[in-house]
Amino acid sequence: MTTLILDTNWGCKIPRWAVCTIVTIVSALISLIYCTEFGLQALDAVDTYVNDVALFFTGSYALSDGIGWSANISVVWCETFAATSLYRCRDVANQVGWPSYLIYTIGFAVAQGLGIRVAYGSTPGIGAGVGFAFFFASTFIALFAARTPGIPAPRFWGNSKFMSRFWWVAFYPGNQLTKDLNVLIGVGKNWNIPYFWAAIMKVCSRKLIAHDCTALIILFHSTSPVLSLPLSSRSPIRSSLKRICTTPS
Numbered sequence: 001m002t003t004l005i006l007d008t009n010w011g012c013k014i015p016r017w018a019v020c021t022i023v024t025i026v027s028a029l030i031s032l033i034y035c036t037e038f039g040l041q042a043l044d045a046v047d048t049y050v051n052d053v054a055l056f057f058t059g060s061y062a063l064s065d066g067i068g069w070s071a072n073i074s075v076v077w078c079e080t081f082a083a084t085s086l087y088r089c090r091d092v093a094n095q096v097g098w099p100s101y102l103i104y105t106i107g108f109a110v111a112q113g114l115g116i117r118v119a120y121g122s123t124p125g126i127g128a129g130v131g132f133a134f135f136f137a138s139t140f141i142a143l144f145a146a147r148t149p150g151i152p153a154p155r156f157w158g159n160s161k162f163m164s165r166f167w168w169v170a171f172y173p174g175n176q177l178t179k180d181l182n183v184l185i186g187v188g189k190n191w192n193i194p195y196f197w198a199a200i201m202k203v204c205s206r207k208l209i210a211h212d213c214t215a216l217i218i219l220f221h222s223t224s225p226v227l228s229l230p231l232s233s234r235s236p237i238r239s240s241l242k243r244i245c246t247t248p249s
Contacts, residue, residue: 107138
């Protein structure tokens with residue numbers, strides 16, 4: 001939380017000690033409810049909604065040490081959605097138009113939430129049917145609302161104007177993120193991120209990412225020379241990422 005605040009344009013103007021103090025005090029005040037006689041009931045309620053209802057948005061990775069504690073990586077769905085649907089969205093809009101991009105992207109997000117909501121109220125099968133039906137309907141509308149891209153989609157996607165439109169709204173952000181990251185990390189003896197990484201992350205591995213990323217963060221935080229550097233030493237790396245991620249393809 002402190003890092004997120006200090007990395008913003010307004011947060012960097014506040015002294016670090018002040019941000020840490022405010023975050024600590026607010027967090028402590030919020031947690032006091034668990035010290036009351038109502039604490040166990042509050043914990044049960046929060047645990048139910050966080051680990052069940054809100055599981056769509058949150059992933060956790062638990063490590064047992066006899067007592068038991070967990071390290072959480074939150075809003076995993078939102079992170080993967082931003083990486084594979086929102087990243088460099090202006091490029092997509094320039095090719096197919098904002099209406100098509102927004103219809104597909106909003107439909108993709110709403111379909112998942114709607115399907116889960118219906119599933120909780122009826123059965124998983126009905127929820128899945130409603131979610132997929134909404135997704136296919138929004139995709140159909142988005143493809144007909146789209147312009148034909150001036151830059152054809154790669155490989156077989158470019159053989160049809162509709163397939164080309166679908167590639168731009170569905171796969172371009174994640175594909176471009178893969179290329180941008182490979183400029184930095186796919187050098188020397190490092191392996192490149194494979195082209196199918198973004199597609200897998202977008203449609204089928206959000207929960208796996210929640211578990212695996214948390215484990216990797218715990219591991220690399222104590223072993224990686226980059227992640228163990230102080231924030232000021234990582235600024236050139238952040239600047240390089242920002243420069244690459246804002247350069248037109």
